[in-house]
Amino acid sequence: MAYKQISRKEALSLEGYKHACHVMLYGDTDAKLFGRIPLKHVVLMQMRFDGLLGFPGGLVNPSKESLECGLSRELSEELGMALAVSPENYFSSCLSHSAPKVVAHFFTKKMTEAELWEVEKAAVSAAPDHGHEVMGMVRVPLFSMKSDSGLPSFLSHSFISNSRSQLLSALQILGLVSQEDVEAAVRKADSIRKTRPQ
Numbered sequence: 399m400a401y402k403q404i405s406r407k408e409a410l411s412l413e414g415y416k417h418a419c420h421v422m423l424y425g426d427t428d429a430k431l432f433g434r435i436p437l438k439h440v441v442l443m444q445m446r447f448d449g450l451l452g453f454p455g456g457l458v459n460p461s462k463e464s465l466e467c468g469l470s471r472e473l474s475e476e477l478g479m480a481l482a483v484s485p486e487n488y489f490s491s492c493l494s495h496s497a498p499k500v501v502a503h504f505f506t507k508k509m510t511e512a513e514l515w516e517v518e519k520a521a522v523s524a525a526p527d528h529g530h531e532v533m534g535m536v537r538v539p540l541f542s543m544k545s546d547s548g549l550p551s552f553l554s555h556s557f558i559s560n561s562r563s564q565l566l567s568a569l570q571i572l573g574l575v576s577q578e579d580v581e582a583a584v585r586k587a588d589s590i591r592k593t594r595p596q
């Protein structure tokens with residue numbers, strides 16, 4: 399599936415397109431898996447109603463609201479708390495060939511580990527969409543183990559639209575996982591998918 403990256407300005411000047419805005423919430427952590435493997439960062443995605451992984455967010459109407467306001471409104475439904483998103487959080491805009499006439503705008507927001515905990519707690523206890531449109535927040539495992547568990551296994555699952563490539567580019571550009579490690583995880587994920595019983 400091919401996605402074409404375009405500028406925010408170009409995206410907003412397109413006629414007859416729907417605009418989707420999603421955000422990757424992330425932060426640093428000192429936590430260690432099994433008390434020995436440093437997790438380094440927390441990155442949040444969600445399990446959607448359709449069984450696909452994606453980021454919180456949804457459709458916004460740029461003729462009536464800014465991308466950031468529309469995204470914040472969607473987040474209060476999915477996360478059960480107000481979360482401000484500003485133009486500084488803008489990351490990219492992409493045309494999706496799999497969903498004709500949809501522009502996918504992507505944002506990233508760094509938070510403290512305590513704030514991320516609050517988001518996870520509100521998402522399960524206060525979000526109107528919990529259990530309906532959103533089945534739960536998930537932390538992305540960023541480590542890779544010899545058995546291919548961790549990031550390779552996570553990447554072998556099914557993702558909505560271009561959310562997998564949004565994740566991969568954010569991990570690299572924000573320096574959360576090295577380019578080399580991302581590329582190795584993608585190769586392993588592809589081989590897991592090929593060998594999985596149908």
Ligand SMILES: O=c1[nH]cnc2c1ncn2[C@@H]1O[C@H](COP(=O)(O)OP(=O)(O)O)[C@@H](O)[C@H]1O
Pocket residue numbers: 418420451452453454455456457497500502558559560561564
């Ligand atoms: O995480 C994501 N990244 C990129 N596009 C996404 C993501 N999640 C959903 N989409 C796409 O965004 C559009 C709106 O879907 P979504 O289910 O988020 O919004 P809605 O709840 O307003 O209908 C659809 O075209 C969907 O394929």
